[in-house]
């Protein structure tokens with residue numbers, strides 16, 4: 057086994073997906089807090105970024121995350137009809153549909169991106185969503201398609 | 211140059227047991243920009259806050275990052291603390307290392323690693339934070355209450371007593387609501403109109419209350435403290451200022467065949483009418499659907515007999531625009547349409563009635579003067595069957611599409627009906643078919659037991675399968691099952707009373723849309739917090755009173771009405787409201803005037819103006835640019851993403867700040 061191969065295999069073995077979750081302040085961030093209050097554990101590689109509403113998530117943020125080495129990005133907002141700003145999640149849903157189809161055209165597996173609705177009362181749902189998302193990403197392996205290789209030391 | 215201080219909280223053992231807080235504080239030291247870091251047992255305590263304040267002063271910190279519980283919990287506390295020593299509160303960031311870290315991860319190593327990542331992201335964001343100041347808007351010191359039932363009246367009275375002006379908008383010609391239609395109230399058997407009509411008079415005479423009866427809200431603009439509401443005053447065809455309510459017109463009106471909705475259509479009224487004797491305001495109204503003069507041009511009797519010349523057939527709907535600081539929804543309930551429950555034969559027999567119709571039949575002011583008779587033949591019923599939960603507590607797969615919730619008051623009013631019936635007509639046989647009897651409440655269970663034990667009402671756990679009108683006997687054949695004895699029952703009943711589900715009034719949904727107030731799938735208004743803010747809507751400045759928020763009986767409605775009033779008084783007693791500084795703003799040089807942001811803004815906060823710009827070559831140019839009204843903007847950020855030129859940004863959550871967080875977390 058060459059040195060290169062060994063390091064690659066070792067890297068693969070200890071690889072843990074990096075996951076960014078954008079959560080709207082009014083529902084999903086509250087749902088994540090509730091999961092905490094109820095001690096419902098989910099994988100630690102999910103890192104949450106708080107945004108006022110799911111419609112604040114600029115497609116640029118998602119591209120940037122993939123570029124910087126994220127393996128999956130999930131956008132969580134209030135259930136349709138429940139957005140604190142009444143229509144924000146509809147905007148988010150449309151934008152993400154566009155973005156995700158473009159990403160899948162570029163070869164980023166569609167399972168790496170997701171939009172989910174989680175209310176502030178759904179701690180258990182937050183956990184379930186994160187568990188399943190992490191499972192999907194783990195199965196897919198590292199994201200190499202969009203990663204900016206210049207920032208990787210080998 | 212930024213000088214950032216990082217403060218890591220142990221939260222007793224809540225954080226410290228799964229996160230190595232010392233390691234987090236240590237790691238912070240090597241993050242660029244951080245000049246000071248420390249940990250403490252309870253950062254939110256007085257001593258913890260002082261620690262932050264002292265360090266800011268000693269080390270000349272420009273930004274503060276607190277690693278603690280959720281910002282939804284204590285962000286405000288920490289912001290207040292730093293503000294007290296002159297730091298701009300928006301220079302502070304919170305890293306959520308409790309709810310989103312120590313409480314959800316068991317392994318200390320993993321937890322510490324994540325806490326450090328979250329801390330770094332917060333530092334990265336804090337680096338870019340700029341001081342923000344909130345604008346303030348004046349408060350219009352007038353409240354609007356929508357709905358004039360017991361909920362709306364109580365809210366209005368409480369607000370008015372505190373010295374503020376209140377308007378009530380009621381769709382019916384009179385206030386009073388459903389409570390005025392009830393006969394007696396459980397469990398004390400007080401006469402309902404004896405308690406509600408004096409309240410109506412009090413509302414009518416209160417110097418601070420204006421009643422817009424026979425009116426509707428058609429448009430709501432603005433925001434908390436500054437609502438502008440359009441009220442449609444439907445044409446009554448009677449001049450309110452002239453009508454004395456003498457009733458001469460009603461007596462002479464030849465059109466006698468108008469179903470009387472006040473009596474649940476059990477009898478008829480005239481085309482010009484006053485719903486009932488104690489109506490407030492006591493003003494006649496012409497029903498345009500039935501009036502002969504309005505429909506055929508012939509008649510005009512009422513205008514001839516009116517002594518004050520109040521009749522005006524030419525009247526038109528009028529629209530009024532009024533400013534309010536706060537709005538209370540008190541739209542109440544109605545009974546579901548039971549005609550789709552064919553098995554109970556409601557549409558086939560007049561002797562199958564809803565509970566509200568039964569209420570009118572029992573009432574001394576009702577169509578029969580309080581004499582309980584069968585609507586079909588006017589005879590006294592000897593056997594009455596009550597069916598509970600018609601349309602309530604239905605599962606999703608039920609064919610009727612009824613309500614999943616319990617309407618709450620039906621068990622109690624059925625016990626009341628049974629007791630009152632037995633009181634007046636002791637030899638009546640009464641059967642009540644129930645799923646469960648629910649009597650939580652002061653003196654409720656005692657009341658129900660009285661019905662069973664003293665009055666011998668037959669309570670049967672079970673369901674009625676079918677009610678068939680029997681043409682020969684003129685009775686109703688009731689087929690039912692007793693689930694405890696496991697036997698089939700056949701009852702020959704004279705009357706069947708349906709305890710139909712109560713649902714939010716149909717005007718609630720369109721109103722919620724106008725108010726941009728959230729609702730649940732059953733059309734109940736959603737409260738801002740299920741436990742802690744039960745009388746406020748999530749939309750600022752909108753308050754909830756009575757059944758429109760969830761099923762309630764009268765005392766609960768009155769208490770909630772008072773609570774909503776207290777919240778409104780709190781708001782109206784402020785002269786101005788400090789806004790949220792995290793609002794959108796546009797870079798006028800980058801804006802190309804495309805109007806896309808204006809289209810997505812749910813609040814109409816964005817307008818366009820022609821502005822003069824001085825160009826680099828010293829010429830001036832007029833350009834069309836967006837400008838955001840910070841008092842109206844709620845800070846959702848929809849416009850920031852829509853803007854094709856990147857001119858829109860959201861203060862407090864700027865593109866750069868969020869990107870910095872992304873970068874830090876992906877590292």
Ligand code: FES
Pocket residue numbers: 080081082083084108109110111132133134139140141142144145
């Ligand atoms: S506030 Fe949650 S999606 Fe808009």
